[in-house]
Amino acid sequence: MKKKMNRRTFLKYSAAVGATTAMAGAPTLLRAQAPEIKIASIQPVTGVISDIGISMRRGNQMAVDDINARGGIKSMGGAKLRLLLGDSEAKEDVARSEAERVIKDGAVTLVGPFLSGNAMAIATLCEQRGVPFVMDVAAADDITRKGFKYTFRVFPTTTKFADSMLFYMDKIMKEKNISRIRGVVTNTGDLFGRVQGATFIKVLKEKKFPIEVLGHIEYPLGIQDLSAEISKIKALKPEVLFPVARPGDAKLMIRELYKQRVELQGIISPGSPGWYEPEFIRDMKVLADYVMDNVPWYNPVGKMYKEVNAAFAKKFPGKYIDTNSGYAYLGVLVIADALERAKSTKPDDIVAALKKTYLKQDLMVGLAVAFDEKGDNINADTAMIQIIGQSIKVVLPEKAAETKYVYPMPKQIWDRGA
Amino acid sequence: MKIIYSLLGLILLILLLLPNFVSDYILGVFVLIFFYAYMGQSWNILTGYAGPISLGHSLYLGIGAYISTKLAMDLGVTPWVGMWIGGLGASLIGLAIGFLGFRFGLKGVYFVLLTIAFGEIGRLTALHLKPLGHMMGLFVDFKPGLANFHFRGNLPYYYIALGFMVFSLIVVRVLEVSKWGRYFVALREDEDAAESLGINVFKYKMIAIGLSAFMTALGGTFYANYIFYLHPTSVMSMWVSIEIIMRPIIGGIGTLFGPLIGSLLLTPLSEIARSYFTRAGLEGIHIVIYGLLLVTAVLFFPGGIFSFIQKVLKPILGESRES
Structure with missing residues (x-):
């Protein structure tokens, strides 16, 4: 059926058009008054x-x-x-x-x-x-x-991530009088995991940093069982585990470390999203405690x-x-x-x-914003966060720290009454 | 016929003069219109004219883009030369895929699956190749200059994209009236009948896929030097293939002007919808509207908009046009 345009419908439409124009136009007019x-x-x-x-x-x-x-x-x-x-x-x-x-x-x-x-x-x-x-x-x-x-x-920048990780590790090792750490690096087999894992190992080697990588273990993203990987880790007897993980495999890893009673002084991620997701902490409860992660973070x-x-x-x-x-x-x-x-x-x-920017801020971890000749913020930084009492705390740098980091882990994972 | 050619000449003249009257932004929209029209036309040669449906054309785009960019970045070969090498590379891969498909008589969905599979293989391979930038992608150096295919304003890009588009129109028009083109259409309409008339089905399908891949890859070089960033997900994934075929489908598959008309309609529509609805609280509305328009177009113009226009113009122009 074809609708004819009579006077009434015409008025109705023009009213509607007028109203829309007024609504859309009015704020523009008001705004135009101030620079x-x-x-x-x-x-x-x-x-x-x-x-x-x-x-x-x-x-x-x-x-x-x-x-x-x-x-x-x-x-x-x-x-x-x-x-x-x-x-x-x-x-x-x-x-x-x-x-x-x-x-x-x-x-x-x-x-x-x-x-x-x-x-x-x-x-x-x-x-x-x-x-x-x-x-x-x-x-x-x-x-x-x-x-x-x-x-x-x-x-x-990505390089800054790795540099900060070494800086924080250096600080922890100096404060705790540790001359050498024997560690194992793990990562998921997706590209993010691979790049993060490989970059960390590369930077360690380039800087001759006193972390000895006993093994580098990779497993596919979405893996359902990590028992074989964790047995391998257990056999290598590392002091610290450096895992690049997502929430799913982070949970599997902690459960398996618990089951196989792997003795560790710390679990310190060079930077991955698995460890600070709310669901990881919610599901793992006390087992999640003392895990550290190196990430850009707000300044609490x-x-x-x-x-x-x-x-x-x-x-x-x-x-x-x-x-x-x-x-x-x-x-x-x-x-x-x-x-x-x-x-x-x-x-x-x-x-x-x-x-010439020098913008003091304490919103994010890192100092005042200032740019180098390339345009990068020279004071941008990551934070070392740690799960303590099942909540995320910034532990390094000290300026932004909510509490002191706990290292080595005071209780092994299987020893926490979970 | 004369009327049509003079009309086309007039349109081309308007397009040539257009940059005098519009902003860089509008020019940018036209660059995308021409680019997608060109890509759609390249795909049209294989699927629209010869028949085999390809859903993996992003593979050729990617190959063209990566080859010319790597040649430019590592060996200093100008993209103007690199693009032809990229085209040849993509053509070879296309021929290999075509050989597998046509030699063993894959038809319909099975050939579609083959093209999707090779597209994915290409994407995953590129993702894991370190020289191609790994997960981070390839960041193209910006060195303004004609030889480097890099320009400050949109004007040169506009004319290059227009040139690409016109080039593809000419290629397809020449093809349409040539022996090859007639064979292509015969294959598309009825392969068995064509074969019984003595057409070498395998040979002409191979020609179609080789040419189609070659032209798509040339577009890849343009993309690389316009966007300055290559990542397998953004140049070789399935959605890029779909983006390429959307225009000819809406405009009219297997027609000379279908891809251009489809692009003239879809590209500005998505731009307008986005710029109008990209405001707080309305995130994503533009995609819904774009989707609704697509559905409407498919519902009302199932044969493509160009076929509809042809139908309308026929009594006016009084001539039949081959398609």
Whole structure:
């Protein structure tokens, strides 16, 4: 049946159109009255890792809101920041296209994008267009080795991960008067596991670090039984286990170490997500205690962390500032700080200001944000976290530590009455 | 026919002059339109004209991209030369897959499975090869310059992508009216009948897959030097293959303008939907809308939009056009 357009339907439609236009148009008119600086957040808010993307976008947005609430960019007459939103869908071509769009819409600086590949696509585009880009999270070393002038990174690089691990191990060994550790490295057979495991061993060898690797054991991701691997480990008699694991095999490993009564002084991961996931601690209870992991982390004793986390939890019930949303927040602070000092929105002025950044912060573990000539944050750092009393505590560096690390483990896994 | 050629000439002229009137962003959207139209057209040669359905074309894209990029990064070979070597490499792999498939008479879904399997083998192999960047992927150095295929603005990319697209149109048009093209269509329509008429089925299918793989790989070089990052998941995975075939399916499989029309429709639609709905609280709505549009297009234009346009234009132009 064909509907005819009569006077009544015409009025109805035009009213609807009018209302929509008014709704869409009004905020623009209001906003136009105050000076405003546009920056853009490009995160993977849809696609395979959308939960991380959304969390990072929230971190970016909350930082913008907080800066505006504190009076905006004061050196530019209290100009308010406005965050343009982009969605990379976790794809490189989309990331590039979205970056191009927000630049067209007037973004003077970009922040994002969690994935290193997306970061590379955006960084190259920013170099082509001459627009500053601050990477909040993205670890691959290569991005900042391309001689980009407009790209900066707040997050620690992959190399920094390994360096920090050795730094913390060195500290533990010195404090405990240990001259040599005999260890076994394990990792899952997926690419993340392989790269992490192999990089750790490579760095140990290169630096001639006094950790002797008795064995390197690899098992497939999603393995259902680790008994053979753990028997091998037991036979090698290591003092410390250095496992790169995911939550599933982390649990299997602890259970098997318990069953086979493997004697260890410590379980210290060079950096893997298996050990700090809530489900691991929930399921393993006391058995999870004393495991250490080397990861970028928020600074639990920091004043800024406490404030931001409280506000974040209030705004998004059930959510807390974690590594990703924390760095997302910090990324925007870095941009605002540069704008404040640049007193201008010209790309070259912002870049000059970014280069001179010295932003004190205690939101994330690591010192004040400052960039080297490549654009990497020289003070970005990882933390050594340890599960103590079934909750995660930062134990190193001391400045951010909630408590002292416990090493060697005071009680073997099977000896904990579980 | 004259009317159509003059119309096409006019459209080309408009496209050539377009960069004077639009921003870098719009140019970027057009780059993607042309790129996907080109990739779709390359796939169209095999599946649209000759018949065997391939769901593994990302493999050739990846091979082309990796070969030309590695040649450029390690040996300093300009991508303008590397792209042809990449094309040959992909063509060889395509011929090998074709040999396995066609020699043993794999048809329908079985050939589809073969292409998927080889696509996955390619992706996993690339993932584990250290020289290709391992898990981290390959980060392409940005060295602006014509010889390096790297440019600051979108303008050169626009013209190159337009050139690629026009090139593919010409290739397919020449093919359409040539003996090869007629044989391809005969194979697609009825293989047994074609064979009984004396067409060497194996030979012409091999030609189709070799040519299709070669052209897809050339597009891979463009992708590498436009995006500057290669990772097996983002150039060789299944969803890339699907992205490639989506345009010709919507536009019209086995037609000259199908891939271009499909790309002209889908690429801006996804861009507009994303830019409009990418705001807090509406995450993902654009994908739902895009999906709904796809379903609508398939429902209302099952033969592709180009066939529909042909039907509409027929009485106006008064001529039949071969497809």
